[in-house]
Amino acid sequence: MxxxxxxxxxxxPMLPAAVEALTDQLTAVGNPSSLHASGRHARRVVEESREQIAQALNCRPGEVVFTSGGTEADNLALKGIYWSRLRSSNRGPRILSTAIEHHAVLDPLHWLGQEEGAEVELLPVDTTGRLDVGALKSAIERNPDDVALISVMWANNEVGTIQPIDEVVELAGAHGIPVHTDAVQAVGAVPVDFAASGVDALTLTGHKVGGPFGVGALVVRRELEVTPLVHGGGQERDIRSGTIDTPAIAGFAAAVEASVKSQxxxxxxxxxxxxxxxxxxxxxxxxxxxxxxxxxxxxxxxxxxxxxxxxxxxxxxxxxxxxxxxxxxxxxxxxxxxxxxxxxxxxxxxxxxxxxxxxxxxxxxxxxxxxxxxxxxxxxxxxxxxxxxxxx
The missing domain is CATH 3.90.1150.10 (Aspartate Aminotransferase, domain 1)
Structure with a gap:
């Protein structure tokens, strides 16, 4: 059948370009953090992949932080930005998000509320699944200094509704509040321009754009401090330690490039x-x-x-x-x-x-x-x- x-x-399904890029690297040896020739070759593959993704999303290569996928990237953004904001900016404990987020966002928010004292406010949406911008505006203006960050998905994974990210950024920007967006469903489906969008952090993952499982990225502005979840060798700007997966990253970058070009x-x-x-x-x-x-x-x-x-x-x-x-x-x-x-x-x-x-x-x-x-x-x-x- x-x-x-x-x-x-x-x-x-994986795109042919991603399969080719992945398999080309599977038999290559070399840790990207090693200093010998094999390590330098692996590092070159990783950095060229980073540049591919940066060009496709209109961000700086140094803003691409590789992760194991969308869930890790969301956790890193929410927890890492929240902790940094509380420590360095003396901001209040509120986090604003929506009631329709993926559980990769909702569950970390719930954890932050239970374990870290965050005051999480899940804002309402209308009957089509689109954020009530008026409710967001009221929540911010109630006390802007209490808002540590805002997280609103670019597009909903279930019903497909695209969110008014431009309005979210405008409201947040007036008070210096960073905005994170889970763009896992959006990249390759609709135009996604990191620099033009004004968001401060953006999540994407490989297997949604025709790349491999187990690899993704958090695109995060260099100016935004993010407290790491994982400590170790200091890879990925010391935001996400751990030996990175060169073959998967090569396949991921090829998929992002191809899906954005054909969007x-x-x-x-x-x-x-x-x-x-x-x-x-x-x-x-x-x-x-x-x-x-x-x-x-x-x-x-x-x-x-x-x-x-x-x-x-x-x-x-x-x-x-x-x-x-x-x-x-x-x-x-x-x-x-x-x-x-x-x-x-x-x-x-x-x-x-x-x-x-x-x-x-x-x-x-x-x-x-x-x-x-x-x-x-x-x-x-x-x-x-x-x-x-x-x-x-």
Whole structure:
């Protein structure tokens, strides 16, 4: 049975350029911190990769700090900036974020609140999943000196809504408050310009842009002090110690470069496929409801609610037909609970449980959409029948 993969927001297949760059380095020997010829060769690969990423994102090479992925980069940004701000700036303990962040942000914030005395304020979003900028403004102006940092994701991983980062930066900048953004879903999908955005720290990861697992980066302005989480050899500006993975970094950089170069074409093609997917599904299932902000949306995200259905049932019925999608973040897979993103958008628990995310990527085709459209009618019927039997 042919697999129809519609879960690119969880991870996307590696790009050929990334595979080539990775495999070219797998048999090379040399620690990038060693001084001999092999070490210098490895260091050159790492620094050239750093320059590739910097050029793609319009930042300085020295602002790219390599990590093991998005979760580590988010933790480093939130904890490292918070600690530094409290120590060196005499700022207050408040951290402002949103209720729809990925758990790689929410869980460190929760930890900072429990263990470090941080006062975390999760700001509301509207029914499309877009930040209430007025609420952010009020939260800042209540006492700007108490705000250590602000963290707002560039685009939501579940519903695909793009956040008003420019407005966040403007409000924060007026009071000298640093802004971190988790841009894991945005890089390669929409234009991401670090310098022009005005953010102070930005998270990205390899496997979302067609690179390998286990590698990512925190792009952080040189002027911003960040307290390290890991201490050791002082690699990566002494912000993130540890021997860095030269092959993975080479593959990561190649993927970032390739995905950013093709972003405009990618956006046009995937937006058209996604809009067709939504339109055709809604024609077959007329009461299906689209989640997210159609005016500010990632090109590959289609998040739909199917009244009377359990999302887990829909997912497994589609999976049995070789169609792979998700009910939300892959990081919460196997946990039968309603999406915190949809609940924050005003959905009831039942509504949140009845949604599916179809996410398209660079390997998605018309045939994938056709297969989903062909399957969705019978699958929804079976899921509703199963729900009715369960209810009775």
């Amino acid at each position: 042919t697999t129809v993969y519609l879960d690119h927001a969880a991870t996307t 405009a074409d990618h956006h046009v093609r995937l937006s058209a496929l996604r809009d067709q997917l939504v339109e055709r599904i809604c024609a077959i299932v007329p009461d299906a409801i689209r989640n997210g902000d159609p005016a500010h949306l990632l090109p590959g995200h289609a998040h739909l609610r199917f009244p009377g259905c359990e999302g887990d049932s829909l997912l497994m019925l589609l999976d049995a037909r070789g169609i792979e999608c998700s009910t939300g973040s892959a990081c919460n897979a196997g946990v039968p609970q309603a999406s915190h993103v949809l609940l924050a958008m005003g959905c009831t628990d039942a509504e949140a449980r009845g949604s599916l995310r179809f996410s398209l990527g660079h390997t998605s085709t018309q045939a994938d959409v056709d297969a989903l459209v062909e399957a969705i009618g019978p699958v929804v019927e079976r899921a509703r029948a199963a729900g009715a039997r369960k209810g009775s």
